[in-house]
Amino acid sequence: MTKHINKQILFRLLLVLLLSVLAVGLGYSVLSLPLEASGLSARVTENLDASGVSHPVTAVLLNFRAYDTLLEMAVLLLALLGVWSLGDMHEHRESAPGVVLDMLSRLLIPLFVLVAGYLLWIGANAPGGAFQAGSVLAAAGVLMLLTGWRPSVWFMGLPLRITLVFGLVAFVTAAVMVQLAGWRMLEFPLSVAGALILLIEAAATLSIGITLAALFLGSRPPTDQATGKRTGPGAKK
């Protein structure tokens, strides 16, 4: 028994040693980087006017490197698909929320939705945008789920799926349409860039919010053989 423990301690010491070397090496290489470097910020500022928005991060995310964002939406959807493929829901008895939760959620949820809308809109000029707004929307969703509410059964089939892919669909459609109109994939012509970006972001916000909230639930919604009972998630937290 002690021999086993000794071996373990030895292993851990060795690991700590190796990792310290790694850390020092990495630290040294980080410190060796030049003190001042502007990276791509100059280029971004130059091309900012041609991008349709005035906030540099949004411009990078939704115009210059929009392709990355498109793939990222796919990743989010993929996570949900993966989680849903894992199995059905467990039983869940609906219970009335406590007084505090009840009251707070009534106050907070509309506030969250409002904040999400604001973040979406302001993303063109200041920090904000689809992901930020989507996260806040998801928080609203999670709060609703925590109170024991579940969306009605008719929503769970096709309509739910449509809202989930909506963001990715918008992105892909935009990508293809500009290509058909003669430009390259995802190249937004200046005149419509701002509006197009806002549209994509709006669709994305909705999808991101719902996807994240669905991920919180952790399992697949009941399918068409829905019984009268509301079913719910295996608890994740």
Place this chain on the structure above:
Amino acid sequence: MNIAFFYALTGVGLFTLGVYALIVYTHLLRKILAINVMGSGVFLVLVALAARTQNAPDPVPHAMVITGIVVAISATALALALMLRLRDASNHIELPDESVE
């Protein structure tokens, strides 16, 4: 050394701590948390070093980090669901001891 490097070094530290935790702990939840810590470390390095500019910080690493965060969330969600399913199927919350390290 200016302040950006301080944060970057913290990022490196977090990364290394995460690696240690990933290897040493056997409970799956801790491994998943370790991955998250590592991710935060990398993001910190990205963002900190972006502050080395003259005026506004470099926006491209910021965008990369936003993308990275979303990817990390997706991965964590999948990992957690997988962990729960594994626990249900096998009654352990650790990986079977095949040939890990």
Place this chain on the structure above:
Amino acid sequence: MLVILPLSGAMLCFLFPQRVKFLGLLTAFAIAASVIGLLLQVLDQGVQRYSVGGWGAPLGIEFYVDGLSLLMLLVTGLVGLAISVYSSSYFKADKAKHFWPLWMLLWAALNALFLSADIFNLYVTLELMGLAAVALVALAGGADALAGAMRYLLVSLLGSLCYLLGVALLYHNFGSVDIEILAQRLESSPAVWAAIGLITAGLLLKTALFPLHFWLPPAHASAPAPVSALLSALVVKASFYILLRLWLEVFPVASASMEQSLGQLLGLLGMAAVLWGGVQALRQTRLKLLVAYSTVAQIGYLFLAFPLSNIIGWKAASYMLLSHALAKTAMFLAAGNIMFYGGHDRIVDLDQVAQRLPLTLSAFGLAGISLMGLPPSGGFIAKWLLLEAAIRSGQWWWGTMLIVGGLLTAAYVFKVIGYAFTSSDLSHEPRAVPKRMEWIALTMALLAIALGLLVPMPLALIEIGSPFGESMP
């Protein structure tokens, strides 16, 4: 286009779970057609570069297609099509509902990866691919598959994060994440060495090079058969592809001597992989684990491209990628058929499979021939090229590894075939294997052999845009 198609396919499959099979197959054929289109375009115009979003690098992201990426896309298209047809018979309705969208997303990730010329974009595609692969492995259900999937996920994430840290260091050093620009700007510095180390480590984890291969056998063996084929044939090759590309185009500039020693190290690990994988494969009692360890071994050969860094080595590795992808697909599909038929995959109890599933066994045998490196097959050509590369660069000792590896492969392939001819004590209730599945397995194997005969074409393809310049026979 190649990326949009599978993405749309995935979404359609998700939205309409009833018609999943039809939509999936339709998309598969469409993608295959697009790849052919791209092939024609490249043959006509040479290397292609395409700025997504109209913004060139370094501000935007670029696609880059040369001989190597085209080859990978072709292999992906071919194997993808085969797997799609196979899966249409393999999965029952409710598993199929989940399989198809996930598979389409995986295909999208693979295509995006081979097209990309931007290392951060590669990170996103790597993650997309990894998560899709994990979800597909977990589809099999059961504690084994779930554990294998979990381990795979953790390893994959570790690899991705190491890779990302390397990318971060490179970007902050040189101000771009585009491969071509980095190749121009790269100079030797501690940050670059750290980045090279990190990126290589991350990608090695994902490619399962010995000794970082521990996650592969459980994951590939417990996944559903078509998924195992996908993983062994395509997914591990994808991270190898990135490693190859970065090494040959970006890193040489850093420091020649470092590169030499690191190349030798990778070659040594490759040799260890071949030996270790081969021996472990021999020891297995279950068919799919045997095939999985075979993958570990065969991946070792690929890493010979690093010490043998010349035009022939490059071609040899590409040929190996190609023939292994086909042969391994055939093997896993054959194994899948056998499991489908008998309900288990214990090698000792392979009750007269030879008589009952002749097509499947032929597939397995032919695939084995390619893996062993016997003529005429793709595997033989690949090993021949490797040998030639080794001799040419004066590093003949790798040749012994090729021979030993071939012997080990022969040993475990014959072991399986031997058992397939005998009858066992247990009798099972066989389930009929759909003809489609058998034929696909056989076709893949035949293609692997055909590669040995149609040599000049793929080789010429690889030369397009190769970093060593156009050259010789």
